[in-house]
Amino acid sequence: MNISLGKVASKIGLIIILIILISPVLLTTKAATTPGEIPTAQDIGLPASPIQDVDELVGTIANIVTYVYIIFFVITILFIILAAFNYLTAGGDTEKIKNAHKQLIYASIAIVIALISIGAITIIENFLKTGN
Incomplete structure (x- = not known):
């Protein structure tokens, strides 16, 4: 078999x-x-939801957004360090310099996303409380 x-x-x-x-x-x-x-x-057979009103929901979303914000900034710092290392070790190689430049662009995009996530808390809170 x-x-x-x-x-x-x-x-x-x-x-x-x-x-x-x-x-x-x-x-x-x-x-x-x-x-x-x-x-x-x-x-x-499930426990009741800890979220009972809009304020608790907004608080939970704010906590999640805070974690996302921190993660994006940590990733951004790692990308910036990696880009700096690539710049230092490029030795005039244009391909490595282009790669480091792209990494800096990705890091700046991560910063923008992290900053937008902070504003998202206010947008979501206004949407949930007013319904518009």
Whole structure:
């Protein structure tokens, strides 16, 4: 009996995907609901949402945006250091200098995205509170 490792891995992967796809259906059948009724989190065995109003939602989004902001600035610093290293080690090679120049452009784009993410908090808050 000659079974290849690839076939076994693909069958195991297929089984895992099927379990992932079927598990939400099995969880929702746990709640006794009538057709057309949307079950609450407690009905299907989940804890209640910690977000109860718009201010808590905006606070959660602000926390996420803060993390994104920090990640983009860390990546930007790494890109700038890498670009500086490439400039220093280029030795007159125009291809390495072009590559370092592109890295500085990417770093500046990351800075712009990080700064826009700060403004996104205010935009999202105004959108959620006024509905416009």
